[in-house]
Amino acid sequence: MDKLIIIDGNSIANRAFYALPLLSNSSGLHTNAVFGFTTMLLKLIEEEKPTHFLVAFDAGKVTFRHKEYTEYKGGRAKTPPELSEQFPLIKELLKAFQIPQFELSGYEADDIIGTLTRIADEKGENVLLVSGDKDMLQLASDHVTVAITRKGISEVERYNPAEIQEKYGLSPKQIIDLKGLMGDTSDNIPGIPGVGEKTALKLLHEYGTVENVLDNAANLKGKMKEKVEEHAQSARMSKELATIFREVPMETEWSSFGYGGYDGQALASMFRKLEFKSLLEKMDLGASVEPSEPVQPLDVQIVTEDGIDALLETLGDSVPMHVEIVGENPHHSEIVGLSFYNEEHAKSLYVPFALLQSDAGAPLRAWLEDAAKKKQLLDQHRAELALAWQGVRLRGVDFDVQLAAYLLDPTDSDLTLSGLAGKYGLPGIKADEEVFGKGAKFRLPDEAALSEHLCRKAYTIARAVPVLRVELEKGEMHRLFYELELPLAGVLAEMELRGIKMDAADLKVFGEELAKQLDAIMVRIYELAGMEFNINSPKQLGEVLFEKLGLPAWKKTKTGYSTDAEVLEKLAPYNEVVGQILNYRQLAKLQSTYVEGLLKEVRPETGKVHTYYRQTIAATGRLSSQYPNLQNIPIRLEEGRKIRKVFVPSEPGWYILAADYSQIELRVLAHISQDEKLKEAFLQNMDIHTKTAMDVFGVPESQVDSNMRRQAKAVNFGIVYGISEYGLSQNLDITRKEAGAFIEQYFAVFQGVRKYMDDIVKDARRDGYVTTMLQRRRYLPEITASNFNLRSFAERTAMNTPIQGTAADIIKLAMVQMAERLKSENLRSRMLLQVHDELVFEVPQEELETMKTLVPEVMASALKLDVPLRADVDYGLTWYDAK
DNA sequence: GGATTCACG
DNA sequence: ACGTACGTGAATCCT
Numbered sequence: 038m039d040k041l042i043i044i045d046g047n048s049i050a051n052r053a054f055y056a057l058p059l060l061s062n063s064s065g066l067h068t069n070a071v072f073g074f075t076t077m078l079l080k081l082i083e084e085e086k087p088t089h090f091l092v093a094f095d096a097g098k099v100t101f102r103h104k105e106y107t108e109y110k111g112g113r114a115k116t117p118p119e120l121s122e123q124f125p126l127i128k129e130l131l132k133a134f135q136i137p138q139f140e141l142s143g144y145e146a147d148d149i150i151g152t153l154t155r156i157a158d159e160k161g162e163n164v165l166l167v168s169g170d171k172d173m174l175q176l177a178s179d180h181v182t183v184a185i186t187r188k189g190i191s192e193v194e195r196y197n198p199a200e201i202q203e204k205y206g207l208s209p210k211q212i213i214d215l216k217g218l219m220g221d222t223s224d225n226i227p228g229i230p231g232v233g234e235k236t237a238l239k240l241l242h243e244y245g246t247v248e249n250v251l252d253n254a255a256n257l258k259g260k261m262k263e264k265v266e267e268h269a270q271s272a273r274m275s276k277e278l279a280t281i282f283r284e285v286p287m288e289t290e291w292s293s294f295g296y297g298g299y300d301g302q303a304l305a306s307m308f309r310k311l312e313f314k315s316l317l318e319k320m321d322l323g324a325s326v327e328p329s330e331p332v333q334p335l336d337v338q339i340v341t342e343d344g345i346d347a348l349l350e351t352l353g354d355s356v357p358m359h360v361e362i363v364g365e366n367p368h369h370s371e372i373v374g375l376s377f378y379n380e381e382h383a384k385s386l387y388v389p390f391a392l393l394q395s396d397a398g399a400p401l402r403a404w405l406e407d408a409a410k411k412k413q414l415l416d417q418h419r420a421e422l423a424l425a426w427q428g429v430r431l432r433g434v435d436f437d438v439q440l441a442a443y444l445l446d447p448t449d450s451d452l453t454l455s456g457l458a459g460k461y462g463l464p465g466i467k468a469d470e471e472v473f474g475k476g477a478k479f480r481l482p483d484e485a486a487l488s489e490h491l492c493r494k495a496y497t498i499a500r501a502v503p504v505l506r507v508e509l510e511k512g513e514m515h516r517l518f519y520e521l522e523l524p525l526a527g528v529l530a531e532m533e534l535r536g537i538k539m540d541a542a543d544l545k546v547f548g549e550e551l552a553k554q555l556d557a558i559m560v561r562i563y564e565l566a567g568m569e570f571n572i573n574s575p576k577q578l579g580e581v582l583f584e585k586l587g588l589p590a591w592k593k594t595k596t597g598y599s600t601d602a603e604v605l606e607k608l609a610p611y612n613e614v615v616g617q618i619l620n621y622r623q624l625a626k627l628q629s630t631y632v633e634g635l636l637k638e639v640r641p642e643t644g645k646v647h648t649y650y651r652q653t654i655a656a657t658g659r660l661s662s663q664y665p666n667l668q669n670i671p672i673r674l675e676e677g678r679k680i681r682k683v684f685v686p687s688e689p690g691w692y693i694l695a696a697d698y699s700q701i702e703l704r705v706l707a708h709i710s711q712d713e714k715l716k717e718a719f720l721q722n723m724d725i726h727t728k729t730a731m732d733v734f735g736v737p738e739s740q741v742d743s744n745m746r747r748q749a750k751a752v753n754f755g756i757v758y759g760i761s762e763y764g765l766s767q768n769l770d771i772t773r774k775e776a777g778a779f780i781e782q783y784f785a786v787f788q789g790v791r792k793y794m795d796d797i798v799k800d801a802r803r804d805g806y807v808t809t810m811l812q813r814r815r816y817l818p819e820i821t822a823s824n825f826n827l828r829s830f831a832e833r834t835a836m837n838t839p840i841q842g843t844a845a846d847i848i849k850l851a852m853v854q855m856a857e858r859l860k861s862e863n864l865r866s867r868m869l870l871q872v873h874d875e876l877v878f879e880v881p882q883e884e885l886e887t888m889k890t891l892v893p894e895v896m897a898s899a900l901k902l903d904v905p906l907r908a909d910v911d912y913g914l915t916w917y918d919a920k
Numbered sequence: 921g922g923a924t925t926c927a928c929g
Numbered sequence: 930a931c932g933t934a935c936g937t938g939a940a941t942c943c944t
Contacts, residue, residue, distance in 0.1 A: 574942055575924055601925060626926060629940055657936060666938045669928035764934030825931045837935045873929040
């Protein structure tokens with residue numbers, strides 16, 4: 038038997054658009070409605086296996102309904118451009134799916150659908166009608182099932198006449214009467230004012246139709262009677278408007294809706310354009326790529342003991358390769374094996390890790406360590422760490438696919454090979470998840486499947502390298518890549534492998550003291566609250582504070598009361614318990630994250646922690662740090678700052694030396710904006726917040742008090758973050774108007790900064806991206822959004838990224854240069870940590886004097902700006918003392 | 921796994 | 930009218 042699926046195109050597109058976050062691909066095309074539409078189509082094809090398929094769209098703006106009622110659909114918000122621009126994409130998508138589309142000028146999709154379902158009814162063919170609009174229920178019949186989307190788009194609720202009867206106690210036809218009485222705000226259909234679904238249902242259960250309700254108005258009572266009598270005409274018209282017209286004149290050949298499946302090639306190319314990577318993979322369309330890149334079966338050879346010599350010969354002087362590592366933290370992970378691809382002979386080679394580590398593997402290990410043998414990898418940093426822990430020092434990497442892809446789009450969250458293959462039109466490759474499974478289900482497959490997959494990786498890297506190389510050139514990021522990021526990867530690995538020594542015993546003692554204090558505070562909190570509860574649970578805490586103790590709740594989160602520090606500080610005067618909770622929170626944080634968290638990461642053999650700097654995470658070009666994060670060790674509050682006392686030199690008689698840039702972001706801003714006043718402040722080496730206070734408040738230095746300086750400092754922060762009145766007012770706890778006055782006053786003085794802020798936003802709109810001084814790039818597709826919030830966010834990002842990103846460029850330069858200097862000057866001092874604007878070293882006593890000058894000198898001269906860069910240095914026996 | 925909170929620059 | 934300061938990672942709770 039035939040089965041026709043009809044989709045209410047406009048309705049489903051709308052549903053998808055509002056149900057999903059505003060996705061966009063890297064060229065700024067919005068894709069959320071298309072994505073939602075696609076998932077729905079795939080699901081329907083898979084689950085329903087339709088023999089016939091059709092999508093109906095509204096055509097034109099004026100329909101016969103407007104002639105009868107000019108207000109029809111008036112007051113409806115205009116379709117946002119982010120959605121309008123997706124309709125052509127949806128239509129293109131449907132072509133790839135080979136699903137017929139239907140629209141007729143002067144009629145809405147509803148009417149086309151109404152007519153088609155009538156015809157199907159008459160022919161006795163089965164129809165599944167999919168819409169987001171409950172009005173469609175009027176079309177349900179023995180042959181027509183109506184599926185209405187609910188919450189989001191993935192789920193639908195199906196209705197046949199019996200189910201409508203069950204849920205509403207109405208027949209499908211009575212759905213029209215329901216709307217006649219209720220009206221519909223979204224279509225501007227009035228109905229009877231004051232009659233909602235409940236009342237309407239009650240009336241219909243009693244009287245059956247609108248007409249009958251009106252005829253029996255006299256039997257109604259009180260207010261209801263008045264309303265019905267007064268709006269009788271409105272109810273009749275509303276019913277008429279709500280009635281789907283089922284006699285649209287159209288030529289219908291049932292066979293023209295026949296569905297024979299989608300065009301895989303067309304769909305794959307569509308998904309690539311839209312960057313629907315997950316769908317490409319899920320449908321295994323990654324394989325059906327552009328004709329220029331057909332998937333080649335690989336000639337895989339698993340290398341054995343006596344094959345090593347031949348392998349080395351095949352590898353030659355330059356080869357794409359892959360190191361398969363299991364585990365998140367490369368400082369303790371397992372290596373599965375290595376794979377290589379030889380372009381010339383189209384040969385793939387797989388080396389199990391055990392072979393590499395055996396005696397027979399020695400020549401290959403030497404080859405890996407030979408800097409003259411060039412290698413191209415995905416994530417050399419990770420490979421280098423994992424291999425180093427196994428005693429093999431990887432050298433000679435001259436291209437890194439992951440690092441390159443990060444520079445091309447630092448916001449790309451999927452820098453795996455299968456992700457990049459989808460994005461850059463490379464031959465398809467399975468996602469690791471598909472081969473290994475994930476979480477508890479992770480398993481290595483048999484060696485044949487394993488070697489095939491890993492060799493496919495090396496092969497994909499081979500295909501990726503030339504593509505990414507060209508893209509880097511196009512974006513003028515080749516120097517950033519070859520001269521900065523690639524060398525930096527090696528510098529980072531060196532720092533991380535070295536690790537930093539911790540006094541674990543001392544940390545334990547600190548933790549024991551914390552535990553005592555926490556115990557005491559906890560007892561006191563229970564006493565003051567009059568009950569025991571989990572202080573760590575914001576939910577329970579909220580109930581205690583705002584319900585039991587009745588404190589005023591003024592800020593909410595998605596799930597309930599907010600209990601963050603800002604709220605608690607305002608509540609502190611009301612009840613002693615609040616201060617105790619703040620205190621508890623502070624110490625609990627130290628205990629769990631810094632004492633227990635750090636102790637877990639200390640290597641018992643060496644007493645060191647080895648952080649893992651991530652070079653491809655932050656959208657601005659900064660590094661991030663994991664396992665443990667050593668970029669957020671407490672410093673602002675003395676209690677927490679004490680944690681820094683356990684970071685000590687790894688050798689007796691050595692010191693910790695730390696140097697941090699002074700106001701690097703504002704100096705960068707002075708340079709980029711060329712603002713005369715700001716440049717002058719730094720050229721004269723003034724305290725920038727005091728100077729800002731003088732200029733903003735118009736007073737001499739002697740009259741700047743600490744409060745004025747504090748406010749000026751907040752304004753400077755705001756400037757760097759991409760200022761908004763609202764943000765500044767929140768930060769300073771002042772009104773928006775006052776914040777606005779500050780900002781205006783600031784810009785009146787720093788006019789070059791104002792011009793920069795205006796220009797950078799315009800540039801971002803024109804180009805779709807912003808760049809740092811070293812050409813690091815960040816795309817901002819939402820800069821043209823019609824949604825105020827999204828657009829504002831993108832504008833602030835446009836202002837902030839060149840500043841934060843250039844500062845990141847500078848300290849990265851300093852790190853690479855510093856590593857070179859330590860080596861060239863035969864210094865024993867070691868660079869250990871980077872904290873965004875600070876570098877930390879361990880230094881033998883006899884090098885203290887040298888390093889005290891060298892480090893600030895290298896940092897200050899890393900990049901030449903039109904204002905001086907300055908780094909302050911200090912040293913001591915612990916990180917705490919190097920302040 | 922999302923939400924909340926809080927540590928850093 | 931709209932309602933967020935920019936960039937991160939980790940611990941904890943709870944659905």
